[in-house]
Amino acid sequence: MNATAERVGFFTDTSVCIGCKACEVACKEWNLVPEDGLVWTGDSYDNTSELGANTWRHVAFVEQRAPLRLDGDVATLDAEPMRWLMESDVCKHCTHAGCLDVCPTGALFRTEFGTVVVQEDVCNGCGYCVPACPFGVLDKRHLPRKPDDMPLQLPLLGKNEDGRVWKCTLCYDRLKGGHEPACAQACPTKSIQFGELDELRERADKRLEKLQAEQWNGARLYGRDEDDGVGGFGAFFLLLDEPEVYGLPPDPVVPTKHLPRLWASTALASAAVFAGVALAFLGGRE
Amino acid sequence: MGSNMAENHPVGFQWVMEARERGAKVIHVDPRFTRTSAMATQWTGIRAGSDIAFLGGIVHYILEHDRWFHDYVVNYTNAPVIVRDDFRDTEDLDGFFSGWNRDEQAYDPETWQYEGMDMHAAAGGREKGFTAKSGHAAGEGGGGSALPHGEPPDEDPTLEHPRCVFQILKRHFARYTPEFVAKACGCSVEEFVAVADALCDSSGRERTSAIVYSVGWTQHTVGVQYIRTAAIVQLLLGNMGRPGGGILALRGHASIQGSTDIPTLYDILPGYLTMPHVGAYDDLAHYVDANTSRAGWWGNFGSYAVSLLKAYWGEHATKDNDFCFDYLPRIDQDNSIYKCVFDMFDGSVKGFFVVGENPAVGSSHAKLHRLAMAKLDWLVVRDLVDIESSSFWLDGPEIETGELETKQIATEVFFLPAASHVEKDGSFTNTQRLLQWHFKAVDPKDDCRSELWFYFHLGRLIRQKLADAKDERDRPILELTWDYPVAGDIEEPSADAVLAEINGWNAKHEPLSSYKELENDGSTACGCWIYCGVRAEGVNQAARKKPRWEQEHHTALEWAWAWPANRRIIYNRASADPDGKPWSERKRYVWWDEAEEKWTGIDVPDFDEEKRPDYVPPDDAKGPAAIAGNHPFIMQADGRGWLYAPHGLVDGPLPAHFEPDESPFRNPLYGQRANPARQQFDRPENPTNPAGSPAYPFVVTTYRLTEHHTAGGMSRSVPHLAELQPAMFVEVHPELAELRQLEHGGWATIVTTRAAIEARVLVTDRMKPRMVDGRRIHQVGLPYHWGSKGLTTGDAANDLSGLALDPNVHIQEVKAFTCDVRPGRRPRGADLPAFVERVRREAEGGDE
Amino acid sequence: MSLTRLLESWPLVRQVREGDRLGVGKAAQSTRSRELRPRIADADHVVQSVCPYCAVGCGQLVYAEAGNVVQIEGDPASPISRGRLCPKGSASLGYATSPLREAKVKYRRPHGTEWEELPLDRAMDMIADRVIATRRETWQAEDDEGNPTRRTLGIANLGGATLDNEENYLIKKLMTALGIVQVENQARI
């Protein structure tokens, strides 16, 4: 990893997210990600549903019968308080990234910016990274079975014959050109903040203090802790409820955390196979 | 209020969020809990169509508790002015002001005037059968034009006089108590008081607050009066012309402000000059005299008008021929699009240009527009994509229902592909009156062309074809100045050259730098006086793009150009006290510099630079000179902010609460239910849901979503937007879902007496029912983006709404009308009109 | 490429030589990734523009390459938007290059059941003729009382709020000179 570049990432502050989805569009426009289906879900204003090969930013909408803030003055005015949580989800660019560890081809790699990127010229679509991600971020862009399967596409977008795995690159190409990632640049309220990770973490801690002082209901940081199961996120969040409410795992752990032990038990199992088979030869031919 | 800023102006909303983070209270008063409400420090839900009751309540609260900003109100508003003794208020006449003419169904504003003012010349248009009902009373020019000079004849600085505006205001709003507001709007007394208190607390020398509105206010039969009420609040609290104050109209189209300043509107000429009325004026002098106010900047009406005529007809416009004043067509009726569409329906309108608009989806009573277009001889549609308005004859809803048959439609249709904003140079005037230039990035492809190209070359062709015409009728078009430089293979006219004409020039053809240089002797030409200066020194000021980090002040005066004279806040002399000192250091903006003997500040002062704060106009003063040094509202003849509007409105000098044209309720205040002056079209094609009819028991309101744009032509055709909101839906409360057996995620049919549409059902608490007058009233929410074409299609909400208009500006009421909701999808084909008819029959028996 | 060079380009070898033992970093980086540039770096030119959707007036940077728009994003210099854009503004590229955009004139003759092709100049010529004819048929020189009216109520023009000031100016000027008073726009919707 290039020593000169600082590790960069996102701090997504949901307390100022207006759910406009500019991040989703700016991402797709820049990265030429195809439109992937006109499906109305009825899940509040979310018709994107989840991150995947064709969705690298996803804004979650959760309507709740709960006050946004617990401070007396305004909260008590409304007999039936209501809040509308909005959160722009994205690849976490984990410190210990499951997808990166398990990729057999080296298509996934850690860039000089400390981000995790799939190299589209290397990926052979083995699909191992898909179940290896604790957040369900990566997915395979499937080859269209019949022409009408083909998602509509921009002229700029090449044939979307595919079969490779895709995810947020944190705009690797823009970073190389000294530009901010598309989603962060577009975000009207700077709910999505891009920058050097250390600096973002300080900012997030201050922000949390402020919100807690203002008695925001359920304010917490998610993925900021470097001792968590994935060694902290490169893209972390300020949430206003339990992670799972936003479709996020409460306590994600990188699969390879158990790998040493796993290899050991695999070695033992191999030995056992050998021993077992050898045993089968005792007692000769009868 | 009346705005969903976070959803419809998200990038502008960044400043609101920043203010919230710095401790500002963000209050959202709206029928729906929207993305804006979700960000607000307080959301207060009210019944759609009850905003005047709420705002009037605030006025009452301010006056009742003496929370008004004394120094501001006494000096800068017309509070002390005394009104004629024959004026009668709605409180006296049960919902009518004095001057109501039952036969004409219109007001004669005579009795609303200041004491001592006579009306005879106030509005030339008032003469010879031209009535207030037929449009603008007198353009913008007429305001108080009968005042002998800047000072109104009679006033009482103590505000004690029973007929002074202040006392009239007190009496008028006396019944708008918090209890009344709660009853009429369906909110709680506590919620209302919290809002009123917050506004009062943030008033005075040190603090201000701003009010934001959008079409949530304008699209009512009392839309203008909504905004008037807000103006009264802001004047009483001293929030006009001051930083962090004012009333912000957030407009929905890139250049909708520009298309009003340089109007593609029937009743005004560029710069808000009155369109001449039939038989109203003997000659130019008469026109000018009738529209010139003796005081204020409308005092120079003549210079503006003559300079425009010079811009139009150049050397052909001379003193001897009245500068071709006769060439201007005359109006004598409402020619707004809604009146026009009925004429189209009746066959008297035969040719129609539709450019960058989609009436078949975007206009109220969209079905009527489609039926009307089927009666045309010819139709020209210019857009980026083939929209509902261009192919109504092929796959419109009426083709499916059999109400129209393609073969029977005689309309000849031309669809011409347009150029997008990246394919042409030009300027938008955005919502903050800012002219911003956009540069061309690429050439338009194939037949795609700009509107500039289309109209220039259309005019060129017509002039060619008429070149030998001897008909007197053709002289205006043949003598029109119509020679703009063109460039490229496609011969695109130069937008900069057109802007130069708009800016204007003097006799030596040198560019003008300010409207103050305009003359009425024909020595100057100017296409739009308020834009004069946009090309000062021959430099395109609108194209200035000095980065914000290089700007001297946060006002960023060197980014683009704001009319008038690059002022970012108009009437900003009000940001200083009567002596010309800033009201407070925190809020310093524009002030009188005694040493320099001039006005200065971080914005361009909206005042004569050298006029001392203590200047008192001599009795013979005219025009701007007739405005006193402590009167900031220099476009008004008396230099005051009008708490009471003696002139300019056709439905009353003060706002009063009226029910929407279609409403489940009687008026809680007056026997008169709805605005008596509202514009109605009593025609079979425009039926109305009977008021209070049990067949249409719910209040429906239409709106936009962040992910789409108006009628969808610019968003339903874009893959990355279409997928974000891929279906027409209806928002209902769980109680209503229970009541009407609506399944979340299923389908519902929404029906009015005009049409029935279907939509997916979104059951959400965000559509809270309201307790109004002891009744629980449900509200139904409908986005209006969908139509029958595009990547995502759906029924058009505007099919449901009818045509009842605000009488001042002819804007339709689509923010509050009534409907019924039924479970399941709507009938198909011929069964659909039959179904609507059946429901209408059921409705008979509704009571007025 | 010589065998050694081929070997050196093999990430497995780089893994060992460059000490990226886990093969998750530089060793795994492909040549394409190493040389990757943002496509705006290859644009012929960039112009400052204004968002075509709502009236806030956000600044846009439009990047063009070989006569095509390749990217539209927020203009950081704008004191109004500070480089930010909403979903619609962010979709401007998709808007300017929409798969549904029409590039050719389409014509429907009276009672016609389908669109036909028509050259642009022919269309312009026909439209000019229609205007002249309809104007002549429906001309009102004066009203019943003999007051000059100098207009036609037979033609109407709708639209303008999405257009440029210069375009609106020409529309109003031309229509006024032709005596067409029914000129309207989105101001009412």
Add this chain to the structure above:
Amino acid sequence: MTGTPSGKRSVTELGSQMRSYYGRPIVKEPVWQPEIPFYLWTGGIGGASSVLHGVARLTGNHELAKRTLLIGAAADAVSPLLLISDLGRPERFLNMFRVFKVTSPMSVGSWILGVSGTASATAAALELLGLRGPMKWLAEAVSFVTGPPLATYTGALFANTAIPVWSEARDELPWLFGASASASAGAAALIATPAESAAPARRAAIGGSLAALGLAELMERKLGVVGEVYKQGDAGRYGKIAKAATAAGAALIATRGKRSRAAAALGGTLVLAGELALRWSVFRAGFQSAADPKYTVITQKERSRA
């Protein structure tokens, strides 16, 4: 945890009670096609056959050695084909050898399969050509050594994911797959080998089967709540088939396999089928445990409580 609410329930009420995001999965289901469970099976046969073959050689049971060598080689030949056809970009299968990543069981496995496959193929070819010598000896040795890991690494591959039912079974899967491999390899050999030389195969088949049955049971118990997916849907169905077929096959082999070749063949076939079903059961269980977010949430909440 329902998805989109039906009925008159408000989306707001749902949001207030929601402990997942509209019931949507948190981790993605694998994108692997049916080739994979078949590969687990053939790979297992290949790996364990190499071991059988090796020991048979050393113990001089050349009848058995020859047949297990050919079976193993055949399995090793089919396996990569299955893997390649599952790739999104098959033409890029060589990228598997671009790097070697100890953190990726698939990378390690690819190298093992590559080496083991080449070795057994070479050995098999020489065997058929009747050529002996150090070359063949080396090939056989390599295939022998790489056999056991080839039979078990797939267990590590599955366990090394975020799929609850797989990762939570990380202590059992390699063993289960190893046992299953031995059972199926033994069964395959049993079918192909004359009774007089088939005793070790018979014992391997029986032993492997019993071990597999036991380990599967142990795994499901230890999985607790997540284990319930093995009682549901495809995983449940395949699980039942696996248990029945394996048990029946093992029993048949144990009782009649010595005397009747037919019984041995039938028993062997049953065991093979049972082990294939077992692989399918585990495979499908992964999908099912990913599809419902509760398994992810519950396991993680329990872990953080512990």
